[in-house]
Amino acid sequence: MPGVPIxxxxxxxxxxxALGVSGFxxxxxxxxxxxxxxxxxxxVNLAFITFSYQFxxxxxxxxxxxxxxxxxxxxxxxxxxxxxVFKNRRTLNIDDVSTxxx
Amino acid sequence: xxxxxxxxxxxxxxxxxxxxxxxxxxxxxxxxxxxVMGSLxxxxxxxxxxxxxxxxxxxxxxxVMVLFIFVIMLLNAGGEIRHGRSIMAQVLGIPLxxxxxxxxxxxxxRLFPSTALVHFGAFQHGGAQDVGRALFTRFLLxxxxxxxxxxxxxxxxxxxxxxxxx
Amino acid sequence: MQLWLxxxxxxxxxxxxxxxxxxxxKTVINAIAIxxxxxxxxxxxxxxxxxxxxxVAHTEQYFTWIQSGILNVGCDFTIDRLTAVMLLVxxxxxxxxxxxxxxYMAHEGGYYRFFSYLNLFMFFMLTLVLAANYLVxxxxxxxxGLCSYLLIGFYFDKQFATNAGNKAxxxxxxxxxxxxxxxxxxxxxxxxLDFGAVFSxxxxxxxxxxxxxxxxxxxxxxxxxxxxxxxxxxPDAMAGPTPVSALIHAATMVTAGVYMVARSAAIYTHAxxxxxxxxxxxxxxxxxxxxxxxxxxxxxxxxxxxxxxQLGYMFLGAGVGAFSAGIYHLVTHAFFKALLFLGSGSVIxxxxxxxxxxxxxxxxxKIPWTFWTMVCASVAIAGVPPFAGxxxxxxxxxxxxxxxxxxxxxxxxxxxxxxxxxxxxxFMAFFGEYRGKAHPxxxxxxxxxxxxxxxxxxxxxxxxxxxxxxxxxxxxxxAESGDIGPMAISIAFGLGxxxxxxxxxxxxxxxxxxxxxxxxxxxxxxxxxxxxxEVYGAVIVNPVVAGxxxxxxxGLDVAVxxxxxxxxxxxxxxTGGLLKRLQSGNIRSYATWVLFGSVVLLLVLGxxxxxx
Numbered sequence: 081m082p083g084v085p086i087x088x089x090x091x092x093x094x095x096x097x098a099l100g101v102s103g104f105x106x107x108x109x110x111x112x113x114x115x116x117x118x119x120x121x122x123x124v125n126l127a128f129i130t131f132s133y134q135f136x137x138x139x140x141x142x143x144x145x146x147x148x149x150x151x152x153x154x155x156x157x158x159x160x161x162x163x164x165v166f167k168n169r170r171t172l173n174i175d176d177v178s179t180x181x182x
Numbered sequence: 183x184x185x186x187x188x189x190x191x192x193x194x195x196x197x198x199x200x201x202x203x204x205x206x207x208x209x210x211x212x213x214x215x216x217x218v219m220g221s222l223x224x225x226x227x228x229x230x231x232x233x234x235x236x237x238x239x240x241x242x243x244x245x246v247m248v249l250f251i252f253v254i255m256l257l258n259a260g261g262e263i264r265h266g267r268s269i270m271a272q273v274l275g276i277p278l279x280x281x282x283x284x285x286x287x288x289x290x291x292r293l294f295p296s297t298a299l300v301h302f303g304a305f306q307h308g309g310a311q312d313v314g315r316a317l318f319t320r321f322l323l324x325x326x327x328x329x330x331x332x333x334x335x336x337x338x339x340x341x342x343x344x345x346x347x348x
Numbered sequence: 349m350q351l352w353l354x355x356x357x358x359x360x361x362x363x364x365x366x367x368x369x370x371x372x373x374k375t376v377i378n379a380i381a382i383x384x385x386x387x388x389x390x391x392x393x394x395x396x397x398x399x400x401x402x403x404v405a406h407t408e409q410y411f412t413w414i415q416s417g418i419l420n421v422g423c424d425f426t427i428d429r430l431t432a433v434m435l436l437v438x439x440x441x442x443x444x445x446x447x448x449x450x451x452y453m454a455h456e457g458g459y460y461r462f463f464s465y466l467n468l469f470m471f472f473m474l475t476l477v478l479a480a481n482y483l484v485x486x487x488x489x490x491x492x493g494l495c496s497y498l499l500i501g502f503y504f505d506k507q508f509a510t511n512a513g514n515k516a517x518x519x520x521x522x523x524x525x526x527x528x529x530x531x532x533x534x535x536x537x538x539x540x541l542d543f544g545a546v547f548s549x550x551x552x553x554x555x556x557x558x559x560x561x562x563x564x565x566x567x568x569x570x571x572x573x574x575x576x577x578x579x580x581x582x583p584d585a586m587a588g589p590t591p592v593s594a595l596i597h598a599a600t601m602v603t604a605g606v607y608m609v610a611r612s613a614a615i616y617t618h619a620x621x622x623x624x625x626x627x628x629x630x631x632x633x634x635x636x637x638x639x640x641x642x643x644x645x646x647x648x649x650x651x652x653x654x655x656x657x658q659l660g661y662m663f664l665g666a667g668v669g670a671f672s673a674g675i676y677h678l679v680t681h682a683f684f685k686a687l688l689f690l691g692s693g694s695v696i697x698x699x700x701x702x703x704x705x706x707x708x709x710x711x712x713x714k715i716p717w718t719f720w721t722m723v724c725a726s727v728a729i730a731g732v733p734p735f736a737g738x739x740x741x742x743x744x745x746x747x748x749x750x751x752x753x754x755x756x757x758x759x760x761x762x763x764x765x766x767x768x769x770x771x772x773x774x775f776m777a778f779f780g781e782y783r784g785k786a787h788p789x790x791x792x793x794x795x796x797x798x799x800x801x802x803x804x805x806x807x808x809x810x811x812x813x814x815x816x817x818x819x820x821x822x823x824x825x826x827a828e829s830g831d832i833g834p835m836a837i838s839i840a841f842g843l844g845x846x847x848x849x850x851x852x853x854x855x856x857x858x859x860x861x862x863x864x865x866x867x868x869x870x871x872x873x874x875x876x877x878x879x880x881x882e883v884y885g886a887v888i889v890n891p892v893v894a895g896x897x898x899x900x901x902x903g904l905d906v907a908v909x910x911x912x913x914x915x916x917x918x919x920x921x922x923t924g925g926l927l928k929r930l931q932s933g934n935i936r937s938y939a940t941w942v943l944f945g946s947v948v949l950l951l952v953l954g955x956x957x958x959x960x
Binding site: 105118 | 184185188195196199200202203208211212215222225226228229231233237241242246250253254275276279282283286290291294299304305307312313316317320321324328331332334335338340342
């Protein structure tokens with residue numbers, strides 16, 4: 081067949097997103113958790129672009145563009161936080177950063 | 183042709199994604215993530231988003247991931263030691279995940295019948311010109327706001343990461 | 349005519365003494381209290397003089413109190429001949445008792461409080477008497493009950509006094525329930541509470557309704573006027589100061605029931621069954637209370653039971669249709685019973701608080717004024733002609749004889765018993781040798797004065813105030829039968845009672861002891877008031893209190909209401925406790941919840957968004 085069904089792209093996006101969520105839930109290293117978040121964002125980008133193709137408009141790509149910018153900003157600030165946490169607690173274990181408990 | 187390309191790079195993306203989650207050392211995860219991003223860039227190209235494919239490689243893979251790798255090496259974290267898990271996350275999370283996936287797949291199948299196909303080159307308006315035009319006309323306000331956001335992020339990162347004043 | 353001034357003046361006295369009394373000197377308090385009642389009395393006289401003949405009632409309407417649907421109740425006062433009689437008794441005797449109280453309460457604490465309560469009582473009593481509709485009367489009714497409670501429990505630091513006050517209030521409350529129900533029935537059946545409207549329409553209403561109303565009114569009257577079965581509060585009410593016993597529990601408040609029955613004569617005459625009930629209750633109470641009075645040793649208790657008994661006479665009079673005879677006896681009773689109480693107060697005052705007859709004796713030489721005035725009252729109550737009590741009691745007994753001879757005979761025997769126990773008290777207190785330990789001294793003039801006035805009224809009141817003739821426009825006089833047989837028999841019984849008392853307590857003082865030993869069971873029964881209080885306690889009071897404690901308090905209040913409120917609190921707390929586990933501080937569980945939420949959202953959107 082000449083083309084790829086759109087649904088395949090979307091399913092791929094869902095799979096990548098699910099992988100990101102599972103990484104977020106299962107890993108304990110903060111940085112790995114962060115990377116799972118990036119994975120999720122990428123999956124979302126793919127979905128946006130797929131829809132941009134679907135509706136033959138460039139708007140989806142603009143959204144994707146903004147997502148990328150936000151992800152970059154978030155990565156910068158988040159890593160700065162991780163650095164501070166590491167300086168104070170000497171641990172990268174996400175379960176140890178739970179002083180908001182109860 | 184499109185199908186083969188899609189399949190190859192989709193498989194690479196998924197495998198690298200699994201690798202991100204499974205690897206114990208963060209560095210390996212980071213490298214795998216770069217792989218994911220690269221394959222995604224190709225997929226964007228297939229979908230006709232040339233500008234974004236380039237942006238993906240330059241910004242995401244080239245800048246953000248490099249930042250990650252810098253931080254990992256700076257912290258010298260080392261591999262994860264397995265002890266103490268979140269029961270909630272495991273017991274509840276995995277089934278929920280599958281539920282989520284299943285639901286998504288189901289809805290997607292219902293909404294997008296297989297007659298909708300993606301050809302390479304079918305969408306011509308993904309180039310820099312079109313994206314730029316849209317960005318500076320219809321999406322001007324978000325664009326400006328995003329620049330403020332980046333400024334705030336820079337300020338935040340600087341404040342957070344500097345040395346404490348004695 | 350400004351009828352409203354009559355009750356308002358004592359109310360002003362109450363307010364002034366109540367608010368400022370603490371800082372005022374005794375003279376000022378006396379002036380305010382006595383002055384307000386004196387002015388009220390003078391205003392009554394002026395009003396009556398100004399109204400002339402009073403063949404027809406004179407009504408004044410002040411403002412509309414309730415306007416709701418068909419019911420229109422105004423604050424109205426009315427004065428007709430019956431009201432005039434009551435007003436004169438209340439203000440006149442009230443004035444004398446106020447003056448007496450200056451001397452009696454001179455050494456008691458709470459002086460200003462006593463007089464302010466007394467004035468408040470006058471206000472409510474006058475409102476009751478002047479009322480032109482049942483609701484205003486009820487206001488006065490309740491108010492005198494309140495003042496009675498306040499004054500009985502005047503010595504509030506004594507447990508028996510506060511208990512007596514509670515008992516009075518609660519028992520009369522039971523009567524008030526009857527009164528309230530009667531008012532509701534009147535509203536439903538007559539559409540109005542005004543005396544004029546109700547009484548003129550009474551003839552046309554079905555007898556069953558009128559009987560129900562009349563019986564319920566009777567319940568109220570039994571409570572307030574201490575008839576069977578609600579009389580038990582009156583003897584205990586002797587715990588209050590003696591002027592209170594004289595004013596409230598002899599002359600005025602307890603007569604409110606009789607007044608109410610007389611006022612509602614139009615209803616009662618059309619409900620013969622209810623009138624019969626009134627008469628039966630009256631004669632039964634008269635007999636019953638007289639028997640208890642025979643054996644009491646506390647001088648005030650003797651007169652308390654005597655009051656219950658005499659009130660029974662008044663109800664008997666009303667029940668056999670001789671309403672004016674009942675009111676006549678009300679007036680003469682006010683004179684001699686108030687005198688008896690005030691006199692005993694004087695005796696108690698002379699003996700510095702002793703009330704037991706067995707500790708008295710030979711006082712006639714030591715407190716002669718008190719002695720002679722009390723003798724006047726005693727011959728009056730014994731029905732010796734031509735003194736006051738004879739006329740009124742004879743009028744009632746004659747009417748009873750015309751109605752049902754057995755009532756006459758019970759009444760006559762009771763008259764004999766009345767003479768006996770009153771003179772027993774006189775002989776035990778004033779004759780023989782003094783058996784006590786105090787130093788009897790005569791009371792001050794401010795106490796003797798009222799005694800003298802009342803003594804004169806007890807002797808001459810029957811001639812001076814021919815009440816039945818005065819009330820003839822309202823209560824038509826019955827035809828005299830001209831038969832002096834019944835009259836002679838009652839006089840004989842009265843004199844016989846006095847003679848028997850002489851025998852028992854002067855001539856042969858050992859006789860009482862012998863009789864009590866011979867009839868010891870009967871004597872114990874009478875001495876303990878037939879154990880009525882104990883029976884009430886066991887049958888009514890204790891079950892109610894136990895029920896309140898177990899069911900209402902522990903069961904309902906604590907378990908249900910508090911349980912519901914506390915339960916709501918603990919539900920909130922438990923829910924909070926459950927929800928707080930969400931905030932585990934564990935980022936991954938947060939993520940799980942987010943995932944959960946998104947799955948739910950997807951489901952909802954998919955199902956409701958209508959995936960087509």
